[in-house]
Amino acid sequence: MKFSLGPLQYCWDKPAVEAFYQAAAKSQIPLIYLGETVCSKRRKLRFGDYLALAQLLRDAGKSVVLSTLALVESRSELAELKKQLDNGEFLIEANDMGTVALANQLKLPFVCGPSINNYNITSLQKMASWGMQRFVMPVDLSKQWLATIIEQQPQFEIEVLGYGYLPLAHSARCFTARHHGLNKDNCETICANHPHGLLSQTLEHQPLLRLNGIQTQSAACMDLRDEIPQMEQLGVDWFRVSPDSLESVAFTEALIDGERSVSKHQLTCNGYWHDTAGMTLSHN
Incomplete structure (x- = not known):
């Protein structure tokens, strides 16, 4: 298994994004999405900026994948999407x-993302017939479910989101803008002020969700490091x-080197993997 x-x-400033991928280019991480x-x-960042970063990563020996929007709503977004599909390299x-x-119409291979x-x-076999090369499992599914898929000896690669905040849902409305009394059309890109999202709590002050623009994430970080074997x-x-964060590059390198005890987040979960409530942490 590789990493x-x-x-x-999140919405980071351009210098921060560039610094992140420059660090990734110098790392031993073999596969990078951007x-x-x-x-x-x-x-x-514009499409040209992402393309330049992708070329930087490719020249550093990485396999590079261009990730697309989870919710395409407008003609401008469709035009941008077509640019990505027509990139000719990645x-x-x-x-x-x-x-x-x-992608199917253009006969292009693709990775099926977790959204x-x-x-x-x-459905997976149908996707494969359309050109799916790799399947990223939806975050709410379990190891038991995945085992039944792998038993079928699929002709595509399987990827699991093993560490990070879980993307749970997307909405046409922007929760971050609403929180600040703004509407989506005039949001002032306010999510840039929250580089790790906005933590939402219950009335008992227990962490519940993380609001990231139109995306809802888990409050706890999914941690499946113990499940790697x-x-x-x-x-x-x-x-x-x-x-x-920028530290995620070094964290991933530590996993590649076999280090499993590097501490990163205090609030973690793994419930979905164990077929139980997602926010729970199982030690089985």
């Missing part, structure tokens, strides 16, 4: 079924780290 670095989920997956209003991670349809709901082998036995091809 990958997923796309940035691109805006949450909101097209985050215009800190594989695409499709996070919306519209993107899958376009697309694939819950049975029949089991994943290897199961036949998982890639363990994905979803980055939330």
Whole structure:
């Protein structure tokens, strides 16, 4: 099993994004995803900027995938999506079924991202017939479910989001803008002020969710590091780290080196993997 670095989920300034991928280029991480997956209003980087970073990573010997929006709503977003599909160099991670349809029309191979709901082998086989090269399992599914898929000896790679805040849902409305009394059309890209999202709590002050623009994330960080030996036995091809800081590069390198005890987040969960409530932490 190998390790990958997923796309940035948060709205960072351009220098921070460039510094992150420059560090990734110097790392030993073999597979790196990049691109805006949450909101097209985050215009800190343009398509040309992402393409230049992708070329930097490729020249450093990395396998590079351009990740696309999980929610395509407008003609401008569709035009941007077509630019990504027509890049001519890099594989695409499709996070919306519209993107899958376009990739199929263009006969382009693609990675099926975690935002697309694939819950049975029949849908996965159909995706594979359309050009899916790799399947990133939806975060709410379990190891038991995945085992039944792998038993079918699929002809595509399997990737699991093993560490990071879980992308749970996307909405046409922007929760961060609403929190600040702004509407989505005039949001002032306020999510840039929250580089790790906005933590939402229950009335009892228990962490519940993390608001990241139009995306809702888990409050706790998914941590499946203890499951790595089991994943290897199961036949998982890639363990994905979803980055939330520059330190995520060094953290992923530590995993590659076999280090499993590096402390990163105090509030963690692994419930979905164990087929129970996602926010729970099982020690089984």
